[in-house]
Amino acid sequence: MEKDLLTISETAELLGVSVDTLRRWDEKGQFKAFRSEGGHRYYSKEQIANYSKDLFKLAEDWVLNKTEIPTTNYCADSATFQARVAKMGSELSLVSDDKIKKNFSLIVAMAGEIGNNSFDHNLGNWRDVPGIFFGFDINKKYVVLADRGQGIFKTLKRVRPELNDDSSALIVAFTEIVSGRAPEERGNGLKFVRNIIIKNKMKLYFKTGEAELEISDESPLAIKKTITPVKGCIALIGF
Amino acid sequence: MKIELQKFGTTLLSRQTGREAYSAFLPTLNALSENEIIEVDFNGVITFSPSWGDEFLSKLLEKYGDKLVLMKSNNPSVLATIEILEQVNNMKFKIV
Numbered sequence: 115m116e117k118d119l120l121t122i123s124e125t126a127e128l129l130g131v132s133v134d135t136l137r138r139w140d141e142k143g144q145f146k147a148f149r150s151e152g153g154h155r156y157y158s159k160e161q162i163a164n165y166s167k168d169l170f171k172l173a174e175d176w177v178l179n180k181t182e183i184p185t186t187n188y189c190a191d192s193a194t195f196q197a198r199v200a201k202m203g204s205e206l207s208l209v210s211d212d213k214i215k216k217n218f219s220l221i222v223a224m225a226g227e228i229g230n231n232s233f234d235h236n237l238g239n240w241r242d243v244p245g246i247f248f249g250f251d252i253n254k255k256y257v258v259l260a261d262r263g264q265g266i267f268k269t270l271k272r273v274r275p276e277l278n279d280d281s282s283a284l285i286v287a288f289t290e291i292v293s294g295r296a297p298e299e300r301g302n303g304l305k306f307v308r309n310i311i312i313k314n315k316m317k318l319y320f321k322t323g324e325a326e327l328e329i330s331d332e333s334p335l336a337i338k339k340t341i342t343p344v345k346g347c348i349a350l351i352g353f
Numbered sequence: 354m355k356i357e358l359q360k361f362g363t364t365l366l367s368r369q370t371g372r373e374a375y376s377a378f379l380p381t382l383n384a385l386s387e388n389e390i391i392e393v394d395f396n397g398v399i400t401f402s403p404s405w406g407d408e409f410l411s412k413l414l415e416k417y418g419d420k421l422v423l424m425k426s427n428n429p430s431v432l433a434t435i436e437i438l439e440q441v442n443n444m445k446f447k448i449v
Binding site: 192196199200203207216217219220222223226227230233234291301302303305306309310 | 363364366367368369370399400401402403404407428429430431433434436437440441
């Protein structure tokens with residue numbers, strides 16, 4: 115067998131999934147294996163690298179179809195997420211890119227706010243799988259976060275009953291400051307994220323329910339109806 | 354009294370850990386004398402966020418008002434967090 119090909123158990127270990135999961139992915143065509151003459155499954159290193167790096171696709175598939183995700187991208191609880199997001203900070207602080215070096219604390223704080231929002235607003239109310247997807251790619255300069263929770267509209271409607279759809283919920287979540295502590299502790303984290311994205315020429319894509327939003331310095335709040343609705347949330351920070 | 358935030362950690366992000374930090378520090382705060390100010394030192398903090406800050410700094414601001422002083426920091430996440438907390442609380446922090 116060529117050196118560039120790995121066995122199914124080697125691949126499973128690299129991706130942080132079980133051998134059975136890889137067999138299922140192969141059968142469904144989600145992640146196809148090469149077959150040896152004897153019928154054994156093998157995977158190329160390039161294929162493995164590409165699969166594990168397309169973080170947005172992994173996250174979106176998980177939110178849409180509850181596909182299995184690598185354990186390295188799954189944070190079942192807040193403590194796991196805090197540790198991993200801090201580790202991302204350590205890695206980002208070491209890169210040679212000046213813009214990243216200057217902004218890494220902002221990138222970590224934004225990821226922290228989005229991820230913690232998922233935990234704070236869905237605790238005890240997850241639809242099925244608790245916790246979040248969290249991944250980042252320093253070379254492609256992005257962070258991806260996702261949850262299978264209730265979505266912004268449903269959680270925000272608890273305190274803002276006048277909201278009537280996902281788009282209006284996104285506008286409130288990203289623009290309106292909730293002053294004072296009473297009657298609830300709805301955070302202002304997404305406003306914080308928006309300010310940073312605009313001021314530092316970064317990009318944010320955020321999807322919840324039937325609405326998706328893009329923020330950049332050129333487009334401070336572009337919201338439209340999405341063609342692939344998601345229950346829960348998915349976010350991509352481009353830095 | 355000086356509060357060195359790095360003693361609570363260098364990545365201060367979640368509401369939960371902010372709440373825990375505030376509760377843990379309350380007994381120390383209760384020992385504050387009448388005219389004593391509280392200085393908050395961000396030195397050593399790598400990442401700071403509004404969720405943590407709201408549970409700690411906003412509560413201090415609410416309780417101690419003018420007696421609360423933040424020591425100047427150049428950390429971008431500290432600066433961005435102070436800005437949003439001032440909007441949320443509709444109050445300015447005293448910064449030296």
